[in-house]
Amino acid sequence: MTVVEKAPAVSEERPLPPVDERPLRRLRLIRIGQQVAAVAITLFMAVPVYLITLAAFSSRAELNRFPKALWPRDMSIETMSAFLLSPGTGVLPALINSLMVGVGAVLLALLIGGPAGYAIARYAFRGRDAYQMFLLLTKSLPVVVLAIPLASFFLTVALYDTTYAVILVHSVLALPTTVLITASVFVAVPVDLEEAAMVFGCNRFGAFRQVVLPMSLPGVAASSIFTFVLSWNEVLAAAVLTLDVRTLPAQVLVSLANSPLAYQFAGGFVLVLPAVLFILLMRRYLLNMWGSTIR
Numbered sequence: 001m002t003v004v005e006k007a008p009a010v011s012e013e014r015p016l017p018p019v020d021e022r023p024l025r026r027l028r029l030i031r032i033g034q035q036v037a038a039v040a041i042t043l044f045m046a047v048p049v050y051l052i053t054l055a056a057f058s059s060r061a062e063l064n065r066f067p068k069a070l071w072p073r074d075m076s077i078e079t080m081s082a083f084l085l086s087p088g089t090g091v092l093p094a095l096i097n098s099l100m101v102g103v104g105a106v107l108l109a110l111l112i113g114g115p116a117g118y119a120i121a122r123y124a125f126r127g128r129d130a131y132q133m134f135l136l137l138t139k140s141l142p143v144v145v146l147a148i149p150l151a152s153f154f155l156t157v158a159l160y161d162t163t164y165a166v167i168l169v170h171s172v173l174a175l176p177t178t179v180l181i182t183a184s185v186f187v188a189v190p191v192d193l194e195e196a197a198m199v200f201g202c203n204r205f206g207a208f209r210q211v212v213l214p215m216s217l218p219g220v221a222a223s224s225i226f227t228f229v230l231s232w233n234e235v236l237a238a239a240v241l242t243l244d245v246r247t248l249p250a251q252v253l254v255s256l257a258n259s260p261l262a263y264q265f266a267g268g269f270v271l272v273l274p275a276v277l278f279i280l281l282m283r284r285y286l287l288n289m290w291g292s293t294i295r
Helices: 022-056 060-064 078-085 091-122 128-138 143-156 163-188 191-199 204-215 217-233 236-241 248-255 261-294
Strands: none
Touching (some): 022 261, 060 261, 078 091, 078 261, 091 163, 091 217, 091 248, 143 236, 163 217
């Protein structure tokens, strides 16, 4: 008997279906749009700062020249040094007062708002949502409504024309945002880690200090940036509550209203620089540690 061997079946290669590249192109366009928007916003914010810096360090002749150049040509520190060191303007003492008020407002707002944010994040109590809504509503109350009552109150308690009064007002203005920011960050820290620390011998405060607080530094940095910038830029309360011990924005508003243009640019540069430096200093916490907080 002859055995007939079957030939192996030839596999037919089927062509792969075409890949739809439209979602990929759409995603690429979205990312390009995001980058363009980020660059546009950065330029919108950086160009005025650059122009103020350029004008503050230009000579008088270069500042009065028209059209003005968009790059440094005739740089000089004469205007800036005269603006900072002249005893008539009072800029240097006002700069020191602004730094003291800003740092004091940051510390006081964190000292009060941090525990309040932790309580909102970790404890369920009656009226918690209403309390958070009330914090948001307090931001809508303008400072100008409270200016006269605050001045009368600080005159009564002998705190008028002191940096302590301005620190208290700026801390109160920043407190609602500080509470809400820290509460949102404390919620992101897992409760299991805190409970594990308490199992290994930590009390509630020790677990907060050793576990929760290091993981919440991005939120603390964000609230610190907000409080410092708010305190640095606030002018109404500082102008109403002080006469001799003024912060820099209040002093610039009073002394540079009728000053030459060169001094006005120098004042703008001095107003912008410390806030920008503080943001750059705290930015690394936001960029380097935000991921660890989310996890």
